[in-house]
């Protein structure tokens with residue numbers, strides 16, 4: 001027997017001695033009776049036992065702990081264990097609240113973290129797995145990725161299977177059956193008790209009703225499905241006319257490239273639109289950066305859009321109250337509602353901003369069904385504040401307002417489950433178009449906060465449907481050749497993503 005197993009056996013015996021492990025007839029949280037019960041809450045009264053258990057977990061889960069950013073305990077019993085595991089493995093600790101505060105941050109997860117961080121969950125005992133699922137749901141809502149769950153005791157009543165069915169990995173220090181053998185070999189229980197527990201386990205698998213599976217986990221499944229679905233099928237499922245139009249256009253033209261025309265002169269913008277037009281699905285403008293904006297420019301751009309079959313998106317990023325946004329959209333010198341098929345909108349004002357834009361269209365000559373917006377849920381810039389609960393709320397806003405929302409500007413597909421919503425991802429550039437100035441893996445920067453990822457990375461790892469490329473094309477010797485190259489790279493990655 002190895003040293004680790006010897007220590008584990010001794011710990012099980014000790015847990016029995018201090019009455020963490022009890023035998024009798026116990027009513028469980030899930031409603032059934034059990035001949036054995038674990039009460040790991042009392043371990044806090046035995047600091048040496050608590051320290052030994054945490055130390056064994058650190059050894060057992062060494063590799064996972066080394067590769068994760070945080071440790072999160074399932075409230076409340078596992079919190080003391082998770083705290084010592086976090087200290088022992090030098091990882092930061094997160095605490096999932098059981099109920100939201102009605103003051104202050106209202107966060108369900110306390111601690112310092114950012115979207116995309118990975119987390120290992122620590123739990124004392126798993127029966128059905130529901131407590132872990134609830135914790136995973138809250139962590140995922142905050143944009144955290146759960147690497148795996150480490151549990152002290154697996155009661156072998158279906159928890160591991162329930163978690164696996166949601167794509168979650170769980171490992172236990174010890175199973176209930178193993179505990180029974182350890183205690184029997186140590187002379188702490190007799191064969192009759194072992195057989196009683198085994199008979200109980202054979203007939204007492206617990207199930208989780210589907211309505212108890214947290215929404216975030218159900219959403220995760222939908223997200224995964226959405227990413228594997230072809231644009232043609234997603235167009236069929238879309239409830240927004242413009243998103244269906246985008247998805248069909250992308251599928252028929254076989255391009256997911258959106259070019260960002262961040263130029264200051266209208267002739268240059270039109271020249272670019274003509275050069276890249278055959279290779280793009282969306283041409284994205286910032287008309288407030290133009291020194292010579294005119295109605296004639298808009299008409300010529302619309303003409304090119306017809307010739308080359310692309311849509312025009314004005315990346316205005318509206319962010320005011322509905323009334324003001326309505327004026328900014330349909331009035332003023334740009335009269336955006338008149339010519340832009342699509343616009344971008346910050347989620348920060350709440351649903352009123354969408355109502356404002358719709359209100360503008362109802363009073364204009366443009367058809368509501370020919371216009372839509374993209375919600376800016378997550379920005380590509382370094383240290384963006386569009387993280388955590390803001391990001392989740394922005395996605396939720398998009399999913400509840402598909403009457404006018406066609407898509408989401410985001411760096412990741414996490415949390416996006418509606419098949420109709422189109423994910424638009426900026427911050428895309430090949431390494432060669434940056435003169436090979438790669439700084440940090442696949443992620444590079446422009447010195448002013450913009451961060452770049454490669455075309456295949458944003459499609460395969462981050463779920464981009466449409467990728468926005470600006471300077472990677474506008475600064476190329478031949479924007480037309482560069483657009484063709486980006487189109488091909490992006491399409492190849494999309495085909496790989498949906499391949500079964």
Ligand SMILES: O=c1ccn([C@@H]2O[C@H](COP(=O)(O)O)[C@@H](O)[C@H]2O)c(=O)[nH]1
Pocket residue numbers: 260261262286315378379380381409426427428429450468469470471472
């Ligand atoms: O989070 C965001 C949202 C929008 N953008 C816009 O995309 C382009 C990116 O241009 P590059 O030259 O490829 O950096 C630009 O128009 C931004 O306004 C973004 O970058 N990030």
